[in-house]
Amino acid sequence: LRLKGEDVIMIGGSDEHGVPITLKAKREGITPQDVVDKYHNIIKDSFERFGISFDIYSRTTSETHYETASDFFKTLYVNGKFIEKESEQYYDEVAGQFLADRYITGTCPHCHSEGAYGDQCEKCGTSLNATDLVNPKSVISGSQPVMRNTKHWYLPLDQHEESLRKWILEDHKEWKSNVYGQCKSWLDMGLQPRAVSRDLDWGVPVPVKGADGKVLYVWFDAPIGYISATKELTPDWEKYWKSDDCRMIHFIGKDNIVFHCIVFPAMLSAEGSYILPDNVPANEFLNLEGDKISTSRNWAVWLHEYLEDFKGKEDVLRYVLTATAPETKDNDFTWRDFQARNNNELVAVFGNFVNRVTVLTQKYYNGAVPALGELTDFDRETMLDIPQIVERTEELLNTFHFRDALREAMNLARLGNKYLADTEPWKLIKSDAERVKTIMHISIQITANLAILMEPFLPFTARKLQNMINLGKQDWNICGSMEILAEGHIINEPTLLFDKIEDTEIEAQLSKLAKTKTDNAASTAVANPAKENVSFDDFGKIDIRVGKIIEAEKVPKTKKLLKLKVDTGIDQRTVVSGIAEYFEPEAIIGRQVSILVNLAPREIKGIVSQGMILMAEDANGALHFISPADNIKPGSEVR
């Protein structure tokens, strides 16, 4: 759109108020600000170097943002758009923070079993309030939490339900099915008020009297970051946010749909003066070599590392990512595919065509564009196809079908290759030199069209090609024309647009990832701190025995649960254990295990579980049995 000369701004930024950031900072002994500074700069820099043309890439720790977010909150506050709720909440004095329900365990008031969570007792299935628990304990520090009064503000999403329903379900039927479906599901479930503040010390302070120690909840402040960033960009920001003829598009991943389609629009319409997003073409997820991408596990292709390993190949990654974008379902990025797409598509189709044309032009005409002579029917057909390809590409871009758009654009290079192959100028040059001039003239125009058409996808390559053919700055709208380069126009010496990527380079990347895997497995991720001391008497209450698994089967309709029959020496009992993701039932029959035999029985999925198999969890979350090193008799005590 921007190339078409429309008024477009692209806004982005780092959301820097997430809770994990504070945890990471604590772990590394630095401030949260240090953490976000580091990452913000890496990310920002990477975007720039890949030619992603954000007009501004901002951050939610900027001053403007603090102001904007505060003002936004205040506006809603004074207009009575919030519900204020005061509640008693458990507070962990050791950890110095309020506790979410599931960070509290205790004894269930109904069935008196231990280990009920603040929101639900898994034994009797009753849903609870944290305050109902007898003997509550903080999961974080193990200490006894105390009640403290805390006040929070809630955005009553339910009050916006009707307008959202109409806005999305009726006015935006064109949204992608994944987005539309997700929204419908939420709306049909009924919306609940959502707290917009939190008791934390990292974030935008709640700008109301008596709100010390409270910050805006991340999801509330983060989308406002879009507004802040626009403000930082231009004093004229309101025309983008407050005029009806401006279309706002959110480009996000599927995990963020609800925030951008429900919550943020609700905020905006509560405020009243802002426009709502026009479309939210959310993508699914991209995996890497079969596994979920994870920056914390270093399972990723870091852009700054990519740039070192593949200098000058920004466009190759852009191409591959666009061509395999997870627009309709999760997708997998593999280095083999990356290599294949580079070598077979960029090099062989696009690069090769340009090379053929420029080399022949140099050879026959010393780089001058020859005259267009008489046209054959085939010439005319070809020339008619070109504007059609351009038009289709444009249409696909406008409807966010980037993958298809790129394929369509590549069809122009395919068309060019076919045109050359069919007309065979290298043969005709010996017999009909006049005809060859026309052929080459047309081929050069196709090349010039490519130089413009590819710009949105491959900006670096497009510029390189524009230089090669001495094309000055061109309007996108000229694309499709057959008169971009006039007769006699001189083009430069041909150079290659793309290089082949060799197997060795791909293998290097693969072994890098393999190394990450082994590193992760080996890393003794910082061990959790020891829990509070227990008395010897308490310890003595625990009865752990060596047992032997005699039967094992999967519990139907669950992912994790196995139903085991264990010989404890004392008896044979049924134990339900959450290990099915790591062990096949058949494989563990006969296995010696450690079992806690005097744990209060508990009903799980309708099966009474009598005891607990002891497992060790490694850094990857995989489970390992705690078994005696030698084969000993079931019932032997573990002390």
Next chain:
RNA sequence: CGCGGGGUAGAGCAGUUUGGUAGCUCGUCGGGCUCAUAACCCGGAGGUCGAGGGUUCAAGUCCCUCCCCCGCAACCA
């Protein structure tokens, strides 16, 4: 247990609304051509369209049941 999206050739995808020869971009095998970093042309192999059942003259497409992957939901943003 609930909700949303997905499951189509070795890879990536379209086709499902409105049933009618299973297609596209690559890869692969054989042949042709050769200006070029081997494009283009011709021909071939490769699919139980996640599984099972049903409706129909006819099902990838409609109906039912189930399985698998990914998300959402239990105040995780």
